[in-house]
């Protein structure tokens with residue numbers, strides 16, 4: 001059975017990844033599962049300098065979903081390279097560094113710092129809804145998506161993935177902007193900007209008012225975005241958004257995703273990513289599919 | 302992991318005691334995450350109230366849909382539980398005069414702690430709104446004083462007022478309870494310069510230190526630093542935390 005898939009020049013041993021911000025830097029989950037079994041790990045968003053993030057509360061459960069407002073708390077790119085990367089490199093899995101600059105120049109600097117052994121790919125995060133500088137403000141502007149991709153590509157020898165936000169009217173434009181900028185792949189979706197109100201205080205639950213919705217609630221949104229994006233570009237698409245079962249993952253692959261990332265579901269079931277991978281293998285056996293690539297974009301419309 | 306429920310019953314108004322078969326060895330102050338079923342998504346965190354051989358006890362208050370669902374669980378049902386998680390209370394042999402102070406559903410983890418403390422002189426101060434719970438079990442381990450806000454049981458008023466003048470000989474304070482209470486405990490500890498550990502709460506996602514949602518503001522060399530309640534805590538030195 002072949003499970004290998006290619007994202008640009010990057011070969012993944014299987015198509016199941018874990019989504020940025022939902023898997024820390026791997027260490028925490030290594031007590032629950034063998035990281036070697038994952039296709040790759042998309043690490044928490046990295047900024048140029050260490051970042052404290054937003055004041056609590058940062059999470060709120062909604063019907064079939066969660067809103068989060070972490071605001072990219074992370075040790076900064078240097079802190080990651082020194083403090084987190086050595087542990088990750090003990091495992092035989094691909095390390096995809098999620099990068100979040102506050103300016104275009106910062107994206108370039110972070111990408112340069114990460115052009116080192118032990119990092120296999122960069123995921124450009126132009127889609128975080130929880131920060132004031134950078135983040136989604138870039139992702140809702142096709143010119144910025146294009147420019148950041150192009151400039152990062154110029155300085156990086158790594159596979160460059162652009163992570164798109166669903167908070168736009170036409171995802172195809174943004175997928176195309178990333179491709180035109182030279183992206184090796186796109187990943188989608190980041191969280192959906194939403195809100196919640198505390199009726200007792202009549203205040204927004206979150207200090208930033210808006211927060212990012214993830215989990216099963218956004219799966220149909222994500223699936224449509226992946227399906228549409230796939231049809232707008234010829235580079236590989238990494239699908240995510242609410243994936244919580246083997247069937248969910250298969251839906252994304254059938255809709256056009258070359259690989260999938262498990263996000264919020266890691267919180268609910270720490271071995272969820274591996275359970276989903278095992279489920280995909282079973283599905284392939286049952287349906288006599290010998291190469292997982294046969295599944296990709298196999299939708300019958 | 303799936304664990305079998307031994308017992309789940311109401312021990313006071315809206316307060317339940319749940320006993321689970323459990324094969325991990327927890328430390329006092331640590332917590333477990335429980336999938337409460339129904340249409341809840343995230344697991345809920347609960348402090349470990351007691352642990353014996355292969356049995357774990359939590360005591361919880363029905364607050365919202367998760368704890369409501371949990372209250373309906375019956376013996377022999379199974380629950381999905383992860384843990385024990387977090388950094389619990391540090392137990393020191395050198396201290397003989399110890400104050401343990403708790404309020405409301407902050408009280409349960411202090412029972413497991415009291416059991417593990419080998420202090421000559423253990424004072425246990427428990428503050429309730431109205432109805433009490435677990436008091437007789439605490440009496441096995443030390444001198445217990447009880448207050449209730451409405452005077453239903455014990456002295457009327459706040460527990461932090463009741464112990465205010467009794468701090469001088471105390472070597473260390475351990476506290477858990479609502480934020481306002483922890484603030485008062487921290488103030489008292491700072492006023493009398495007594496070391497103090499408190500267990501704090503914050504809404505959390507994964508419970509294992511990955512999602513960065515359960516932020517607790519702590520002092521740093523410059524400015525502040527958000528630590529993780531689930532991994533760095535839930536127990537912190539009071540002087541470190543900004544409440």
Ligand SMILES: Cc1cc2nc3c(=O)[nH]c(=O)nc-3n(C[C@H](O)[C@H](O)[C@H](O)COP(=O)(O)OP(=O)(O)OC[C@H]3O[C@@H](n4cnc5c(N)ncnc54)[C@H](O)[C@@H]3O)c2cc1C
Pocket residue numbers: 060061332341343344345346347348349359360361362363364365366367368369406409410501502503504505530535
């Ligand atoms: C480390 C820790 C230990 C705890 N130990 C106990 C205990 O021993 N006994 C007990 O009765 N309660 C304890 N709590 C509080 C308990 O977790 C909440 O009361 C419970 O999560 C409420 O869930 P719900 O679905 O009933 O309420 P809802 O309000 O419907 O919950 C909605 C969401 O908010 C979260 N949430 C709500 N209140 C809290 C809170 N106070 N702290 C953290 N998350 C919250 C829930 O987990 C859930 O994700 C503890 C909390 C923490 C962080």
Ligand SMILES: Cc1cc2nc3c(=O)[nH]c(=O)nc-3n(C[C@H](O)[C@H](O)[C@H](O)COP(=O)(O)O)c2cc1C
Pocket residue numbers: 019020021022044045046068070072098125128163189190191213214215216218240241242243261262263264265506512513514
């Ligand atoms: C708590 C939390 C933190 C996240 N942090 C990041 C991040 O740092 N960078 C990023 O690109 N996406 C981040 N995301 C978005 C996820 O990677 C993913 O795109 C999104 O949650 C949708 O997938 P899901 O529904 O499976 O979680 C975060 C999501 C959550 C829930």
